[in-house]
Amino acid sequence: RKHMIKFRHREIKFDTPKVMGILNVTPDSFSDGGHFSTVDTAMRQAELMVNAGAAFIDVGGESTRPGAVAVALQEELDRVIPIIESIGKQLDVVVSVDTSKAQVMTQAVESGAGLINDVRALRNEGALNAAIHAANHFNVPSCLMHMQGKPQNMQYKPHYVGVVEEVLSFFERRIQECTDAGLNYQHILIDPGFGFGKTLDHNYQILKNLQKFNKFEVPLLVGMSRKSMIGNLLQRDVNQRLAGNIATATIAALAGVEIIRVHDVDETMDAIKIVNKLQSVE
Numbered sequence: 330r331k332h333m334i335k336f337r338h339r340e341i342k343f344d345t346p347k348v349m350g351i352l353n354v355t356p357d358s359f360s361d362g363g364h365f366s367t368v369d370t371a372m373r374q375a376e377l378m379v380n381a382g383a384a385f386i387d388v389g390g391e392s393t394r395p396g397a398v399a400v401a402l403q404e405e406l407d408r409v410i411p412i413i414e415s416i417g418k419q420l421d422v423v424v425s426v427d428t429s430k431a432q433v434m435t436q437a438v439e440s441g442a443g444l445i446n447d448v449r450a451l452r453n454e455g456a457l458n459a460a461i462h463a464a465n466h467f468n469v470p471s472c473l474m475h476m477q478g479k480p481q482n483m484q485y486k487p488h489y490v491g492v493v494e495e496v497l498s499f500f501e502r503r504i505q506e507c508t509d510a511g512l513n514y515q516h517i518l519i520d521p522g523f524g525f526g527k528t529l530d531h532n533y534q535i536l537k538n539l540q541k542f543n544k545f546e547v548p549l550l551v552g553m554s555r556k557s558m559i560g561n562l563l564q565r566d567v568n569q570r571l572a573g574n575i576a577t578a579t580i581a582a583l584a585g586v587e588i589i590r591v592h593d594v595d596e597t598m599d600a601i602k603i604v605n606k607l608q609s610v611e
């Protein structure tokens with residue numbers, strides 16, 4: 330397992346799971362959606378998460394929730410670039426850009442992003458080349474996430490013969506394709522993509538078998554916070570899922586996951602401290 334990986338000029342030691350704070354910059358996440366309030370509000374939220382212990386801040390301008398509509402390139406750039414620049418200038422944290430568009434990756438990295446987080450595993454036109462350029466020129470790694478189908482249809486009828494085996498073999502293939510194209514192994518992270526083309530049981534089968542992803546010897550990133558795998562099971566609204574968020578984050582920490590992507594940074598840090606203590610005693 331990669332215990333040390335460089336994100337641009339920052340070296341992150343994975344001696345303990347790190348927290349990635351989610352910064353939602355889609356317009357419906359702000360009151361007036363105006364530019365000033367967007368960047369200003371986002372910066373305040375980012376600062377809270379960094380102060381609470383987040384080692385990463387994930388900035389995404391395209392909602393990839395089930396049924397989400399596509400966002401135009403310029404719109405996505407307008408949403409994320411000002412915030413990525415602002416965080417890069419003001420906060421000591423690795424800024425991750427959650428995008429599938431090659432041009433957004435390139436501009437985000439030129440604006441200071443230290444990680445490319447692509448829910449489509451660099452399969453869009455030009456994305457793999459953009460990631461290779463970011464890695465070789467700026468030492469910026471990319472996270473490859475598994476998704477079955479597209480946000481518009483992925484939850485219609487997810488079907489696998491064996492979900493864990495199929496996701497594992499997806500990574501076998503995709504990592505090989507990326508390294509063959511020139512992306513170095515030390516610039517790759519992987520993520521099983523909870524909720525992206527999976528039923529409730531598929532998600533828990535993956536959660537139960539997270540250790541199997543260690544075979545790739547690259548850092549593992551997981552995102553379960555506020556998702557339907559928690560909400561549907563507990564019958565809780567999206568803002569009533571804190572207990573479920575913490576339970577799933579704790580399970581991930583116990584499984585040795587390197588990066589846990591969450592909304593509730595402060596509470597997740599407490600859970601990780603408890604797991605760290607547990608793993609430090611005989």
Ligand SMILES: Nc1nc2[nH]c(SCC(=O)O)nc2c(=O)[nH]1
Pocket residue numbers: 393394427446447448472474520522523550551552553555556590
């Ligand atoms: N790497 C990674 N990136 C993500 N971006 C989203 S957006 C949907 C939501 O947060 O509900 N989920 C994930 C995830 O699970 N992994």
